[in-house]
Amino acid sequence: MRLDFSVAVHSLLYLDQNRDRRIASRELAQSLSLNPVMIRNILSLLHKNNYVEGSVGKNGGYRLIKSLEDCNVGELYDLTIPPTISYARFITGDTEELDQADSTEISGNIKETLTDLFTLADEDYRRFYHQFTLADLKEDINHHGYFINKVQGENK
């Protein structure tokens, strides 16, 4: 879910601004205006993937152990929003091989074609995010317009 991605990004940026102390999920929840349970799930994922150290609990709290330059936005996207495994529910035509006599050439073959199209488009989409690190995101937060200029400059 895309909100998970935003939670990860926001949490890591917040931890970066408070590197001198451990941050409890309750404090993060306040900054993100979200339920602490949701924050904890994402922090647990970030912990498992070596972005943060720390623990939940009474004297718990987390600390960021990477530089913002080492936090790739695309990697965070892949972590929080795994690629779609099957496009079957988005695709028309014969999905079962039962009644091939009835199926036209298109109906029998469009599944593979649309799956390739969606898969390649998704790979392309993820490549977009992989261009950036959290240092870029911080730059845009401080000087809004940085992203738009960067991307539109490249497309010229």
Place this chain on the structure above:
Amino acid sequence: MRLDFSVAVHSLLYLDQNRDRRIASRELAQSLSLNPVMIRNILSLLHKNNYVEGSVGKNGGYRLIKSLEDCNVGELYDLTIPPTISYARFITGDTEELDQADSTEISGNIKETLTDLFTLADEDYRRFYHQFTLADLKEDINHHGYFINKVQGENK
């Protein structure tokens, strides 16, 4: 919804293969293995946008009035899956301007940054589809692997 896009693509390819006659939505529904009501909604959209001529009803049926080369896949994507108007539900931080004393620099500013990131990523995603026409899709249906080779060739 992504299924709408697949329905549009599949319907237009089917109409292309049957240019000599009008096709009823019931016949399309059979090829697409979907409910005729869903087909009719998409055909009505394609009719409004001058892809097909014809009508529903007793002697109704549709006919494609464009060449496959003139049916851009990105335009069909934009038509069936309009861009997200607001990313608010995917974004963390202060969405209301109420309590600025409480908000950190990140919390107050991340909304604009994430909105730009998602918007630029979506534009990039749509550009991917705009590279192709339905003639490319037909080519892949007839010779599966055409898409993968085309895209991977370009990325080399």
